[in-house]
Amino acid sequence: xxxxxxxxxxxxxxxxxxxxxxxxxxxxxxxxxxxxxxxxxxxxxxxxxxxxxxxxxxxxxxxxxxxxxxxxxxxxxxxxxxxxxxxxxxxxxxxxxxxxxxxxxxxxxxxxxxxxxxxxxxxxxxxxxxxxxxxxxxxxxxxxxxxxxxxxxxxxxxxxxxxxxxxxxxxxxxxxxxxxxxxxxxxxxxxxxxxxxxxxxxxxxxxxxxxxxxxxxxxxxxxxxxxxxxxxxxxxxxxxxxxxxxxxxxxxxxxxxxxxxxxxxxxxxxxxxxxxxxxxxxxxxxxxxxxxxxxxx
Numbered sequence: 001x002x003x004x005x006x007x008x009x010x011x012x013x014x015x016x017x018x019x020x021x022x023x024x025x026x027x028x029x030x031x032x033x034x035x036x037x038x039x040x041x042x043x044x045x046x047x048x049x050x051x052x053x054x055x056x057x058x059x060x061x062x063x064x065x066x067x068x069x070x071x072x073x074x075x076x077x078x079x080x081x082x083x084x085x086x087x088x089x090x091x092x093x094x095x096x097x098x099x100x101x102x103x104x105x106x107x108x109x110x111x112x113x114x115x116x117x118x119x120x121x122x123x124x125x126x127x128x129x130x131x132x133x134x135x136x137x138x139x140x141x142x143x144x145x146x147x148x149x150x151x152x153x154x155x156x157x158x159x160x161x162x163x164x165x166x167x168x169x170x171x172x173x174x175x176x177x178x179x180x181x182x183x184x185x186x187x188x189x190x191x192x193x194x195x196x197x198x199x200x201x202x203x204x205x206x207x208x209x210x211x212x213x214x215x216x217x218x219x220x221x222x223x224x225x226x227x228x229x230x231x232x233x234x235x236x237x238x239x240x241x242x243x244x245x246x247x248x249x250x251x252x253x254x255x256x257x258x259x260x261x262x263x264x265x266x267x268x269x270x271x272x273x274x275x276x277x278x279x280x281x282x283x284x285x286x287x288x289x290x291x292x293x294x295x296x297x
Contacts, residue, residue: 005076005104006104006105006144006176007046007047007076007078007104007105007144007146007176007177008144008176008177009144010046010047010076011176011177011204011268011269014046014292015263015267015268015269015290015291016045016046016047016206016268016269016270017043017044017045017046017269017270017272017285017290017292017293018045018046018047018048018049018078018206018269018270018271018272019037019040019045019048019049019271019272019274019281020048020049020050020051020208020271020272020273020274021033021036021037021048021049021050021051021065021274021276022050022051022275022276023050023051023058023059023061023062023065024058024061024276025058027061030061030064030065032276033065033276034065034068035278036274036276036277036278037069037073037075039278039282040272040274040278040281040282041073041075042282042295042296043281043282043285043286043293043294043295043296044292044293045075045293046076046269047075047076047077047078047105048069048075048076048077048078049077049078049079049080049107049271050062050065050066050069050077050078050079050080051080052079052080052081052082052084052109052111059094062079062080063079063094063097063098066079066098066101066103067097067098067101067103070101070102070103071101071102076104076105077103077105078105078106078107078144078146079098079103079105079106079107080106080107080109081094081095081106081107081108081109081133082109082110082111082133083109083110083111083123083126083127083128083129083130083132083133084110084111084123085123085126086123086126087123087124087126088126088127088136090126091126091127091133091136092136092140095137095140095141095143098143099141099142099143103143104143104144105143105144105145105146106137106143106144106145106146107145107146107147107148107179108130108133108134108137108145108146108147108175109130109133109147109148110127110128110129110130110133130147130148130170131166131169131170131173134147134170134173134174134175135173135174137174138173138174144176145174145175145176146175146176146177146178146179147167147170147171147175147178147179148178148179148180148181149167149170149178149179149180149181149192149196149205150163150167150180150181150192150226151180151181151183151188151189151191151192151207151227152181152183152188152226152227152228153226154166154181154226155224155225155226160195161195164192164195164196164199164201165199167196167199167201168196168199168200168201171201171202171203175203176203177203177204177205177206177268178201178203178204178205178206179205179206179208179271180192180205180206180207180208180271181208181225181226181227182208182209182210182221182222182225182227182273183207183208183227183228184222184227184228184229184230184233184254184258185228185230186258186261186262186265188228189207189262190265192205193205204268204269205267205268206267206268206269206270206271207262207267207270207271208271208272208273209255209258209259209262209270209271209272209273210255210272210273210275211248211251211252211254211255211272211273211280211281211284212237212247212248212250212251212254212255213244213247213248213251213275213277213280214244214247214248215237215238215240215241215247216241218237219237233254236250237250248279248280251280252280252283252284252287255280255284256283256284256287256288259284259288260288263288263290270290272284282295
């Protein structure tokens with residue numbers, strides 16, 4: 001397949017549905033990622049993305065999966081890239097390889113500190129902020145470029161005003177669109193959008209949605225990323241804490257309602273954090289029957 005598309009061009013034409021996957025820790029896990037991509041692919045996502053591994057080996061898998069999706073499927077793909085544990089030269093080499101493979105879209109992130117490390121410490125000779133990475137990509141390459149934003153504020157932001165200024169800076173430096181961190185109360189997203197408009201952020205902001213799979217996992221995720229679980233949802237998660245199937249069904253039902261409300265309020269797209277588990281997202285998309293993303297016959 002030779003057509004190349006910037007996601008910003010897709011967003012000008014339609015409202016998008018996209019899905020995010022992550023690289024496995026071991027090479028033998030790669031086929032399972034492709035099976036999940038195939039199953040979700042039946043709903044015609046407008047693009048898929050592959051997160052950036054925390055360590056060297058999983059990073060190689062990120063590149064490999066991204067390039068394989070680009071070269072062997074009809075799906076548009078966005079590569080994740082972080083500033084963690086690599087120099088500017090190393091980041092530049094990754095960008096060069098992606099460019100050569102025909103990958104058109106990148107999301108530029110600072111990234112989380114490696115496991116066991118409390119705070120993010122820039123690598124010597126590396127980038128310290130997503131804004132620096134965005135600058136570098138814009139100056140040296142022609143990728144479509146996305147960045148992250150945080151409806152409830154980044155865990156390191158002193159307050160929400162500071163947080164929105166940083167989001168605005170990412171856009172000023174060249175981000176074509178933003179994807180949000182996960183959230184479970186749409187009010188946070190709508191309030192973020194009010195702050196974004198006041199701050200002059202005029203690019204599409206796509207809400208990120210994570211269907212809940214089990215109670216312990218979602219409590220861990222939300223505490224790590226500074227998102228909150230509404231009390232009513234949390235008490236249901238408590239009731240079914242030992243029953244993963246019940247929680248997964250609850251997650252499908254909750255996310256279907258959450259996405260329905262976001263869609264009715266005119267969001268430019270929905271980005272699903274799939275966690276390589278296609279069941280929930282497939283069920284949600286079948287429930288919602290969004291234009292161009294209906295269940296396969």
